[in-house]
Amino acid sequence: MVEPAVNRDTILEWLADVPDPEIPVLTIMDLGIVRDVECGTGVVVSLAPTYSGCPATEVIESSVIAALEDRGIANVTVKRVLSPPWTTDWISDVGREKLREYGIAPPERGASKRALLRGQHGIPCPRCESANTELVSEFGSTACKAAYRFADCLEPFEYFKCI
Amino acid sequence: MTPEQTLTAYVLRLGDNALVLGQRMLELVAAYPELEEELANANFALDYIGQARMFYSYAGELEGAGRSEDDFAYFRPEHEFRNLLLVEQPNGHFGDTIVRQVLFDVYYLSLLEALTRCSDKRLADIAARAEKEVRYHLRHCAQWLVRLGDGTDESHRKAQQSLDELWRYTSEMFAADALDEAVLTSFNGPDLGEIAVEWQKDVSTIVEEATLSMPQEQHMASGGKQGKHTEYFGYLVAEMQSLPRTYPGATW
Numbered sequence: 028m029v030e031p032a033v034n035r036d037t038i039l040e041w042l043a044d045v046p047d048p049e050i051p052v053l054t055i056m057d058l059g060i061v062r063d064v065e066c067g068t069g070v071v072v073s074l075a076p077t078y079s080g081c082p083a084t085e086v087i088e089s090s091v092i093a094a095l096e097d098r099g100i101a102n103v104t105v106k107r108v109l110s111p112p113w114t115t116d117w118i119s120d121v122g123r124e125k126l127r128e129y130g131i132a133p134p135e136r137g138a139s140k141r142a143l144l145r146g147q148h149g150i151p152c153p154r155c156e157s158a159n160t161e162l163v164s165e166f167g168s169t170a171c172k173a174a175y176r177f178a179d180c181l182e183p184f185e186y187f188k189c190i
Numbered sequence: 191m192t193p194e195q196t197l198t199a200y201v202l203r204l205g206d207n208a209l210v211l212g213q214r215m216l217e218l219v220a221a222y223p224e225l226e227e228e229l230a231n232a233n234f235a236l237d238y239i240g241q242a243r244m245f246y247s248y249a250g251e252l253e254g255a256g257r258s259e260d261d262f263a264y265f266r267p268e269h270e271f272r273n274l275l276l277v278e279q280p281n282g283h284f285g286d287t288i289v290r291q292v293l294f295d296v297y298y299l300s301l302l303e304a305l306t307r308c309s310d311k312r313l314a315d316i317a318a319r320a321e322k323e324v325r326y327h328l329r330h331c332a333q334w335l336v337r338l339g340d341g342t343d344e345s346h347r348k349a350q351q352s353l354d355e356l357w358r359y360t361s362e363m364f365a366a367d368a369l370d371e372a373v374l375t376s377f378n379g380p381d382l383g384e385i386a387v388e389w390q391k392d393v394s395t396i397v398e399e400a401t402l403s404m405p406q407e408q409h410m411a412s413g414g415k416q417g418k419h420t421e422y423f424g425y426l427v428a429e430m431q432s433l434p435r436t437y438p439g440a441t442w
Contacts, residue, residue: 079319080240109244109315112322164226165330166233174226188326 033100038064042072045094048086049169052129055087059117062108069102070095075113077171115189126187127153132175134189150186152177160184196372197310198252199272200379202262203369203415205245206273208320209263210423211294212238213430218281230330234291237323244316264434268427269417276359278414278423282352285345288334289352295328296392297363297385304380308373332396339400350402357405362412364389369415 042064043056055061055074063073072091076084088105095103115134118126123133132153151158155177163174167185176183191199215235222228246259276294281287302324305317338349364386366374373379397404413419434440 076240076319078237078240079244079323080236080238082236109319110311112315112319114322164229165326166226166229168229 033066033070033098035064035066038066038070038072038095038100041094041098042091045087045090048083048090049171050126050129050131052125053118053122055091057119057122057125059119059122060087060113069104070100071104071106073106073108075108075117077113081171115187118187130154130184131172132184132186134187150175152182153184154182191372193376194252196369196376197313198249200369200373201245201249201252201313203272205242205249205262206271207277207294207298208238208245209242210271210273210426211277212236212242213426214277214279214281218287234327237320237327241316241320241323244319248312248316260434264431268419268424271419271423271427272417273414274359274362275411275414275420276356276363278419278426279356279359280422283348285338285348285352286356288331288338289349289356291327291331292335292396293356293360293393294363295324295331296396297360297389299324299328300385300388300392301380304385307378308380309378313377335396335402336400339397339402346401349400353397353402354405358408358411361410362414365412365415367415 039056039061042061043054045055047053047055047058058077060075060077061072062075063071065071065073072095074088074091084107091105092103116136118134126133130153132150135150150160150162152160152175157177157179159178160175161178163176163183165173165188167174171188172185173188174183175186212235215231215238219232219235220228222231242263243259246262249262250257250259274294276290279286279290299321302317302321306314306321308314308317335349338345340346364382366382370379370382374381394404411420
């Protein structure tokens with residue numbers, strides 16, 4: 028029997044190739060959902076779910092297993108960790124820049140308590156940075172996005188919700 | 191009951207609330223008159239179903255009898271569900287749906303916040319995850335209630351009527367039974383008396399902003415926590431369980 032000659036850093040590099048199935052421009056490393064990698068007789072990857080009901084969770088778990096198996100690691104386990112809970116603050120700076128280039132306004136920093144009745148205003152347009160924008164719908168094409176539009180030219184864009 | 195049994199029963203009850211409310215909302219999927227609210231509703235429902243799965247998986251592990259989340263959702267009879275009567279109430283019109291959501295979410299948010307401080311780590315972790323979602327739901331629904339109450343004469347009248355009719359199901363949320371007491375004592379669980387005070391304050395803030403009136407004192411209904419449900423619940427359970435019961439063990 029041959030032990031897999033890989034270390035944690037190599038695994039992390041490989042995981043940086045696994046895209047988020049709903050926003051493929053982001054990798055799971057950009058999203059900040061990879062919490063730990065343990066290499067022993069097998070490899071255990073700890074992932075934090077983004078939203079409780081996110082349909083991508085299971086797809087991501089099987090992509091992680093597939094990505095490592097493709098590189099010859101046979102014994103891969105994915106563990107779900109809830110603590111500390113994922114928030115949009117876990118998205119890396121690189122991830123935020125990728126989102127902006129892709130046309131999705133990145134989430135504001137500081138996911139925290141929000142007032143009972145107030146919404147968010149002035150989300151800057153990812154294309155021109157103008158804050159003259161308006162909320163179209165709190166709920167967009169996937170669970171994690173809201174729909175906005177730029178008030179001057181009415182160009183619609185998506186905002187990665189701060190949660 | 192041992193502490194494990196107490197926790198299992200309590201976590202199941204949390205799962206039942208999330209599942210039943212999620213199922214009610216799923217009835218509206220593809221039925222909303224407007225795309226935006228269609229998406230909002232489907233998003234909410236997905237969160238509740240996701241939370242139910244986390245609670246049920248944990249309950250199954252605690253119980254240690256090999257029951258899965260699907261066993262809890264699909265193979266228990268109506269009287270074994272311990273959800274609140276409020277969450278099983280029919281969707282009615284949009285005002286009914288929104289009022290039900292606001293009344294429950296204000297309570298649920300406080301409950302989850304309190305559970306993040308409980309002594310059982312896993313339950314606290316699930317609560318921390320769910321709390322962030324419910325906060326977002328509540329904001330959305332509270333804004334809708336304000337729009338309905340402070341909208342046209344008809345929307346105001348209907349919203350007030352929804353509030354008056356659903357009110358009778360609210361006191362059950364705060365009536366601590368032996369299980370609530372046991373979780374409070376053994377696991378530093380939520381104090382329902384404190385939550386009732388917060389709820390009253392938050393609900394009256396929203397109701398006032400919506401130019402509506404707090405309902406009069408009235409007869410209060412209860413029984414959900416003991417498995418005694420309203421007449422509407424059996425239909426929900428029958429529809430939800432029909433497929434897995436017809437094809438047990440089917441996968442796709």
